[in-house]
Amino acid sequence: MKNAGATVEEKIDSASNGWQGPTGRRTDEWSECLTQIAATGDRAAFTRFFRHFAPLIKAFALSGSSLSAAHADELVQEVMLKAWQKASAFNPEKAAASTWVYTIARNCRTDMFRRLQKFDTPLAADDFMPDQEPSEPFAMLQSRRSRDTIHELMGTLPPDQAQILAKVYMEGKSHAEAAAELDLPLGTVKSRVRLAIQKLQIQIDR
Amino acid sequence: MAKFHPSVDLLTEYVAGILPLAQSACISAHLNYCPQCQQQSARLQDLGAVLFESLTPVPVGDALLNTVLARLDEEPPLSYRRAQDPAVGRLPALLQRLMKGDFSELSWNKITSSLSISYLKTGDTAYEFALYHIKAGGRIPEHTHRGSEMTLVLQGGFSDAAGSYHEGDFLFREASDTHAPTALQSEDCICLAVLDAPLRFTGWKYRWMNPFLQLRAG
Ligand SMILES: [Zn+2]
Numbered sequence: 438m439k440n441a442g443a444t445v446e447e448k449i450d451s452a453s454n455g456w457q458g459p460t461g462r463r464t465d466e467w468s469e470c471l472t473q474i475a476a477t478g479d480r481a482a483f484t485r486f487f488r489h490f491a492p493l494i495k496a497f498a499l500s501g502s503s504l505s506a507a508h509a510d511e512l513v514q515e516v517m518l519k520a521w522q523k524a525s526a527f528n529p530e531k532a533a534a535s536t537w538v539y540t541i542a543r544n545c546r547t548d549m550f551r552r553l554q555k556f557d558t559p560l561a562a563d564d565f566m567p568d569q570e571p572s573e574p575f576a577m578l579q580s581r582r583s584r585d586t587i588h589e590l591m592g593t594l595p596p597d598q599a600q601i602l603a604k605v606y607m608e609g610k611s612h613a614e615a616a617a618e619l620d621l622p623l624g625t626v627k628s629r630v631r632l633a634i635q636k637l638q639i640q641i642d643r
Numbered sequence: 644m645a646k647f648h649p650s651v652d653l654l655t656e657y658v659a660g661i662l663p664l665a666q667s668a669c670i671s672a673h674l675n676y677c678p679q680c681q682q683q684s685a686r687l688q689d690l691g692a693v694l695f696e697s698l699t700p701v702p703v704g705d706a707l708l709n710t711v712l713a714r715l716d717e718e719p720p721l722s723y724r725r726a727q728d729p730a731v732g733r734l735p736a737l738l739q740r741l742m743k744g745d746f747s748e749l750s751w752n753k754i755t756s757s758l759s760i761s762y763l764k765t766g767d768t769a770y771e772f773a774l775y776h777i778k779a780g781g782r783i784p785e786h787t788h789r790g791s792e793m794t795l796v797l798q799g800g801f802s803d804a805a806g807s808y809h810e811g812d813f814l815f816r817e818a819s820d821t822h823a824p825t826a827l828q829s830e831d832c833i834c835l836a837v838l839d840a841p842l843r844f845t846g847w848k849y850r851w852m853n854p855f856l857q858l859r860a861g
Contacts, residue, residue, distance in 0.1 A: 478720060480712065487708055492700030499701060510707055517711050518718045525720060536692035543691065547660040551766075558664060558766025559740065565671040567681055568736050584689040591693055606659045606691045607698060612652065627652055634651060639686045643648045643679040 467534035468527075475524035487517055490535075494542050501608025508549065515545045533584060546609070587637045598633040601626055645677040645811035651687075653815065654680065658687040665770035665860075668737055669793045669813075669837045675735035676811030734797065738835070741765060741772075746798075746833060749774065755849070757781025757826070762859045771838045771860045777801060777826035784849040785823035790840030792816045799832035801825060821845055 467489065473482045491513050498509035519541050527537050544562035551558065591599070604615040616626040634640055649657070649670055656662045657670045674681050734742075741763045742749060751759040757778040765772045777783060779799070793815050800809040801824045808814065816822070818840075826832035841856040 475720065480715070483715070484708065484712070487703075487711065491703040491707070493695060493698055495701040495703050496698040497695060500698065509701075510703075513703060513707060514711055514714070518714060521715055522718050522720055533692065535696050536689060539692040539695040540688065542695070543660045551664070556664070556766050560664065560668065560737065560765065562660070564737050564740065565667055567671065567674040583686045584693065587686075587690050587693045591697070602690070602694060605655065605661065606694045609659065609661050611656060611661045630655060631651065634655070634687075634690075637690060639683075639690055640651060641679065641683050641686065643677075643683060 468529040471520070471524055471527050471534045471537070472529060474521065475527060483521060486520070490520075490538050491517060494538070497539075497542050497607060498546065501604070501610060503609060504546075504549070508553075512542070512545055512549055515549075516542045519545065533581075536584070550609075583639065587639065590637050594633055594636060598629045598636070601629045602633055605630065645673065645680075645809075645813065647806075647808060647812040647814055648677065648680050649673060649813050649815065651683070654684055655687055658684050658691060663767055663770055665765045665767035665772045665837045666793055668741070668765060668772065669795055669835055672735040672738055672797075672835060673795050673811065673813040675737075677813075738797075742774075746774070746776070751776060754852075755784065758783050764861055766861065768860050769839055771836075771841075771858050773836050773838075773859070775832075775834045775836050777824070777832045777834070779826055779831050780828045782823060782825045784844045785821060785846050786842045786844045787821045788816060788818050788838065788840060788842065790818055790838060793835075793837040795835040797833045797835055799830040800827045801832045801834070802827065 467486065470482050470486050473479050474486065494513045494516050495509050498504045498512040499506070504512065516538070520538060523541070527534070544565075547562040594602075600619075601615055604610045604618070605612065610618065612626045612630065613623055615621075616623045619626070653662070653666075653670065657667055660667075662670065674684060749761040751761045753759045758781065759776045761774045761776070763772050763774065774797070775783070777799075794808075794813070796808050796810050796812045798810060800807060800812075802808065803822045803824045805822070807827070838858065839860075841853075841858045843853050843856070844850055
């Protein structure tokens with residue numbers, strides 16, 4: 438995670454990984470790439486897509502060292518094959534390519550955990566997605582704004598809050614597990630998550 | 644539209660994919676009734692994507708790329724079909740899948756004259772995932788929980804000392820809250836309840852049943 442003090446080198450480095458400012462030009466590059474894969478089954482485009490996202494998926498698989506290297510490679514394969522198969526379901530108006538890939542990676546990782554724990558369930562992680570997603574243009578615009586805002590504000594989070602978010606989202610630790618690991622009271626973990634969510638302006642009125 | 648929602652804490656754990664399967668299924672079912680929580684989840688998911696993009700990439704060799712390229716022919720791209728007509732059946736697809744039929748086809752265990760329970764199999768061995776059918780105006784005897792209880796109203800509604808709840812409303816109670824829900828007078832109420840410890844009736848009249856109320860997880 439890059440924090441407020443990221444050096445120029447780090448910024449250049451992350452830009453070369455496709456992590457750019459709020460206008461997100463490079464992010465659009467991946468959406469176009471995905472659209473191209475969907476339209477023509479373009480393998481060259483798929484190869485570029487793979488070279489960009491596979492290392493992130495592998496990092497995601499290995500964070501929290503919950504999966505072995507072999508399982509991490511298996512996850513990369515699964516996610517990439519799913520992306521190939523489902524490319525035509527990708528709607529660039531609704532989501533950025535990276536959000537789409539992240540969702541697939543998260544679902545595949547959850548399924549893999551359950552498989553490894555020999556869970557005997559009729560449900561796959563994909564079944565947990567709501568039957569319909571919001572489709573009004575307003576909701577889509579909101580979503581794009583929210584992403585840009587999160588992107589922008591991420592660097593302003595205090596390290597202790599950023600650390601908890603990484604534990605929960607990337608390492609897949611529950612609030613209780615994160616608390617045990619960091620030797621903090623559960624309430625502290627919960628309040629750090631809540632504070633981070635407030636700072637990133639993610640919370641909406643319900 | 645739903646008035647009672649899961650907390651942001653719960654939604655965060657749901658979106659991050661770390662809630663136990665049975666609880667996750669209950670939240671997912673609520674989202675089908677609740678555009679606000681869907682929108683909140685979408686934002687929490689954006690956060691996940693931003694964190695994902697900021698991971699330090701771990702190199703992946705060309706061997707793996709070639710393996711995947713070789714498998715592309717086995718996995719022809721799907722021509723994507725739109726989600727089913729939302730008007731068909733009001734129950735969330737995930738629940739329909741677990742029920743394998745409608746309410747009348749389930750096997751119901753009669754607990755009291757106004758309460759019957761049907762247990763659904765999710766594969767989560769730590770949580771009981773069950774439908775509660777309360778007759779119109781019927782009451783669930785006052786009880787307490789040693790664990791947590793998630794409730795989602797699927798049909799009709801009920802009330803307790805804290806308020807009244809209708810279709811799509813979601814409630815989460817921690818251990819040791821005591822309550823005695825009563826179904827609304829107008830129609831039978833069906834709720835989904837996810838428990839990690841059995842109910843305990845507190846009134847003298849039903850206390851004898853406690854030993855029989857074992858957790859039916861799985
Ligand atoms: Zn809601």
